[in-house]
Amino acid sequence: GGTVGDIESLPFLEAIRQFRNDIGKENVIYVHVTFIPYLKAAKELKSKPTQHSVRELREIGIQPDIVICRCQSKLSEEVKSKISLFCDIRDEAIIEAINVKSIYEIPLVFKEQKLGDLIIKLLNLKCQGPDLQSWENMVEKIYHPQKEVNIGMVGKYISLKDAYISITEALIHGGIDNNCRVKIKRIDSDE
Structure with a gap:
């Protein structure tokens, strides 16, 4: 964990920036996990903290390929569009990690949004997308x-x-x- 802009994270961020240069940008993707707060008074999810953290990453030479947004509920198209526009990230690379009853649902939430397929595409891998049938069965056992x-x-x-x-x-x-x-x-x- 860590926060972009904290002095403690700078050595790590510099290392991953150099790592991409060393082994080639076609072999590395940057995935930025960010929090999208919900303001009850305004009854809306706010994208501004995400925009700021991506801007700070870009200032040190890191452009995220994927942004995973931790949020209470699904992002509206308006919020996704703002993140896409101001962070220079394609819509399909903005992934929601919404609050769920069990953490074991998260891979299924990601599959629904085609995160695995996107990673395969970005890294130009020659393989099929993830088969999560056994995972789906496990989640079913958790709930029923x-x-x-x-x-x-x-x-x-x-x-x-x-x-x-x-x-x-x-x-x-x-x-x-x-x-x-x-x-x-x-x-x-x-x-």
């Missing part, structure tokens, strides 16, 4: 499991949200693989 199981997890630091996260995720993933929703009851070992 055939069964449910309750598991008690006992720990000393159980009240901390990130405590035992790897165990929690392993149980959830095991449940997905077995078409089962896992409900975890966190139990403090001092009780």
Whole structure:
């Protein structure tokens, strides 16, 4: 992660700028992930922060090939047009990463927008687009499991949200693989 313009990100940005020059622009694409805030008072998504971050990238010699927009909802054609015009990026290269219930939906959201096909085209790769059928099946299991199981997890630091996260995720993933929703009851070992 990082923010364009932060002093900490400058060595990385300079390295990727030089990397593209070293191995050829036909072998590298720049993908810029940016946040599109929603202003409740105006009831609209704002593209100005994206325009500014792309301008800062361009000032140091990096022109994004793809912009992935983190946003609460789909971008209007007006917002997409602004980003396209002011950031010099084709409409099909403006990709929405909208809020979804599960992070595992994101590859499907990207597939719907043909991100994989765009990457293949930009890098001139000789291959087919992504086949995400097994991924779609997994997401289906997340939302519509055939069964449910309750598991008690006992720990000393159980009240901390990130405590035992790897165990929690392993149980959830095991449940997905077995078409089962896992409900975890966190139990403090001092009780």
